[in-house]
Amino acid sequence: MKRKKLSFRTVLSPVVIVLMAAIVVMTFVNAALRYTVGKNVLSFEEYSRFCFVWICYLGTIIAFEEKRHICVTIVSDLLKGTVKRAVVFVGRLIILAASGVVFYAGLLYLRRAVTYHTAATNTNMGVVVVGLPLTALCLIVIQAVDLYKACAGRRKKEG
DSSP states (O other), rough: OOOOOOOOHHHHHHHHHHHHHHHHHHHHHHHHHHHHTTTOHHHHHHHHHHHHHHHHHHHHHHHTTTOOOOOOHHHHHHOHHHHHHHHHHHHHHHHHHHHHHHHHHHHHHHHHHTTTTTTOOOBBBBHTTTTHHHHHHHHHHHHHHHOOOOOOHHHHHHO
């Protein structure tokens, strides 16, 4: 029996589906209450926003892993051979470095955010903000694995 490849998508897609369903349920309940009783559940509005933010974090990871993110290839499409490989490699290094900066800045932001609580639910903001450095860390892992595969594949062809 062939083993299924473990990826961020296989792990995170069900979480995204649950978060999306939670948003739909909370929004529907709030709308129904607003039109029937004239009041709504304030915590649902806040939790809906939190779910949306986490969907953005997780969707970023999934899109990056599948190479479905926005990528401008005007220069690299015009190049061929070794020059193209070098430009792509440098681009990957830049993405790795930028993800490292976001990871570090996310940790600094998280350190501050854990001291704040939300207005409606008194939820610690760290619950929301922790997704930023986690997302950056996942992007670093994905990019590092891609770089390793590119270098290992290149060595096999040369050897």
